[in-house]
Every structure is written in structure tokens, then in C-alpha cells.
Amino acid sequence: PVTISQCVATAGLGNAVISVTKNARVNITDNSFYSLLPLPSGKYVLYAEDSEIIFKNNVISRKNLQVCLKAARNSIIADNRFDAVSDVPNVVIGSHGEQVSRSIQVRGNIFRQQKLEDAVKVDLFSQKNILIRDNQLWSE
DSSP: OEEEESOEEEOOSSSEEEEEOSSOEEEEESOEEEEOSOTTTTOEEEEEESOEEEEESOEEEEEOOEEEEESOEEEEEESOEEEEEOSSOSEEEEOBTTBOOEEEEEESOEEOSSSGGGTEEEOTTOOEEEEEESOEEOOO
């Protein structure tokens, strides 16, 4: 298990600020993340495959920076402020090979999108116990 807490981090020339895989258990709370570079640099604030994630009470700002869960399980994305301006969803929940994402909550977040439906994308295969509720849109 790994905890990342009370940090300020920015995306450099890489693809992800935080990348986890292979049964990792990661708790990412109370951080500030930002990116100043255009895509493809800094595409993900978090890219997770085959892991359990708690991503809570973080601020994601400036450009891009998605949370991407592939074949994740028992995960919570909650109480974050997604201030990043982006044409793509802020949270992507998907599959990885034959493994699907399952038992995930996305709740209490604030998204800077035109519509809430644009903020979170769940692939067709990852539909088991995926709860998306009580999220809000950004207010100027």
C-alpha cells in the first residue's frame, strides 16, 4: 500500500503524474495537481491498471489531467475539484484486456465541464457496481 498526501505536483513531459499497476493499493488524498503543457504531455493525473485506488479531496487544475482507471476495483474517486479545462472526460473507467473495472464510486466531485455526463466516462464492459452520484458542475 502507498499513500500520497499533501503534495503539489505537476506533469512534466511524461504521460502521467502517478502511474500504478499490478495489484497496487494507493491512497491519494489532499493534493494539488496541475499541468501547463498541451497534450500528449501530462494526459493523466492518475493512470491505474489492475489496482485499488482512493483518490479523494484533490485539486486538479489548468490543462488536461484525467483520472484513468483500467480494470480497477474497490475504488473511490470522491470530493475532488476538477478545475482542469479539457475536451475529454475528467474520469475514465475502463477495462484492460479481459479484466473489467468493478465496485467503484465516483461521488461528491466538482467538474469543469459543460454537462455532468461529459465528466465521467464508463466503458460498456465495466458496468458492475459502478456508482456515479452527487457530483456537481463548476460555478464561476
